Amino acid sequence: MAFNTLSVVFLAITTARLTSAAYSKPVTCATGQKTAHAACCVLFPILDDIQANLFDGGKCGEEVHESLRLTFHDAIGFSPSLGGGGADGSIFYFDKVETAFGANAGIDDIVDAQTPFINKYNTTITAGDFIQFAGAVGVGNCPGAPRVPFFLNRPAAKAASPAGLIPEPFDSITKILARFAEVNFSPEEVVALLASHTVAAADHVDVTIPGSPFDSTPGVFDTQLFIETQLRGTGFPGTGGNNGEVESPLAGEIRLQSDAALARDPRTACAWQSFAANQAKMQREFGAAMAKMAVIGQDKRKMVDCSDVIPIPKPVVGTPHLPAGKTMGDIEQACTSSAFPTLTADPGPATSVAPVPPS
Structure with missing residues (x-):
């Protein structure tokens, strides 16, 4: 593991530490880019x-997948x-403390x-x-x-996080929702936040199949996670799991056990299904959930909105679909208030998903 040379005491605070209230006029930075707040030029x-x-x-x-995981953890x-x-x-x-938490297995790499x-x-x-x-x-x-x-302007951490605060894939849905409720996330926001799994892969949930993605299109931020998690699970368990x-x-x-349960639990099933064929809704609600997560424990009034520095993503590739070899009969309906959207399957033989290569 790399040795962190940065002191816990964060000195040399620059203009990036100023509040957004001090800035209102768009500026052109020394690098030539424009932003609404001068503090964001850094x-x-x-x-x-x-x-x-x-x-x-x-x-x-892979580095994107892991960086996204790190923001949450x-x-x-x-x-x-x-x-x-x-x-x-x-x-x-406090990496030596927190990377040793069971829920943080493998996070020391990122x-x-x-x-x-x-x-x-x-x-x-x-x-x-930075994270x-x-x-x-x-x-x-x-x-x-x-x-x-x-948003910019988080102070340096003063202490390690207590153990046991990170939800794990084998936790009950009641326990997961209670943990999120502690930080003011509704069940619907929990589901929205888990849209991150559409570009995720697991190395340590089942060590026998490293790089296994959670849906069939891990390089695209699409709704396939919410479709494929709703398919009946019949056929391809790992061989070394028992970790969620x-x-x-x-x-x-x-x-993940938690994803499968959230897709079927009466408290979250309809929210899960609502994203299955609605890319715009998933984008909107995931973005809002991520923005909320990223300031947990922080005083947003002291922060600078630097959202205009973030590049604009490319449009989605493809449309919502069933994997090849599947039919609507393979969908395990869980939402009781509306039917699962009708989808067609990709042509060809049954889908087999390639592992995400390591960086």
């Missing part, structure tokens, strides 16, 4: 650097009763990958800002993603 060199050197020229690949570390700083970069500042960038820009932005900025930029590399809002994995209907695809 982000453009960072943007160019991580697109070229963290995200492999702006691809929607850092932010959810807050409880009104147990403490924690939320989206404050504590997973970087912490290590981001560490040189965080140290490089440590007099410009905090680790908490959320990288997540917003990275997901924007995926066709179909929303332009995720980004359940049977998947597609070869090469992994299905």
Whole structure:
């Protein structure tokens, strides 16, 4: 694991630490880009650097998947009763503590990958800002993603997050919803936030099948997750799971126990189904949920809106569909108030999903 050279005490605070109230006139930065707030100018060199050197020229690949995971695992570390700083970069500042949490298995890889960038820009932005900025930029590399809002001005973390605050795929839905309710997320917002799984893959849920994606199009931010999770799981369990994995209907695809349960639980099934054929709704609600998650534990009144620095994602590729070899009879209806949208299947033999290659 890389050694974090940045001190917990964050000095040399720059203009990026000023509040949005101090700025109202759009400016042209020294780099030539325009932004609504001068404080945001510091982000453009960072943007160019991580697109070229963290995200492999702006691809929607493994580093994007892992950076998106890191935004959540850092932010959810807050409880009104147990403490924690939320989206404050504590997973970087106190990496040896937090990467040892069971729910953070494998996350040290992306912490290590981001560490040189965080140290490089440590007099410009905090680790908490960098983690959320990288997540917003990275997901924007995926066709179909929303332009995720980004706010600047998180202070440096003062302490590690308490253990046990990160929901795990084998947790009950009641426990997951209660954990999110602690940080003011409704069940519908939980489902919206999990749209992130459409560009995700798992290495440590089942170590026998690393790089297994959660849907058949992990390079596209589309609604396939909400369709394929609703298929009856008959045929392709992993061989080394027992860590929150359940049977998947597609070869090469992994299905989290929590995703399967959320798609079928009466508290969340209709919200899950509502995204299945509605790309615009998924984009809108995921973007709002991400923006809310990214400021857990923070005072938004002291932050600068730098959303206009985030690149505009490309349009979605493809349309909602059933995987090849499936029919509407394979859909396991769970929402009791409306029918699942009628979809057609891709032509050809039964779908087999390739693993996401490592970076």
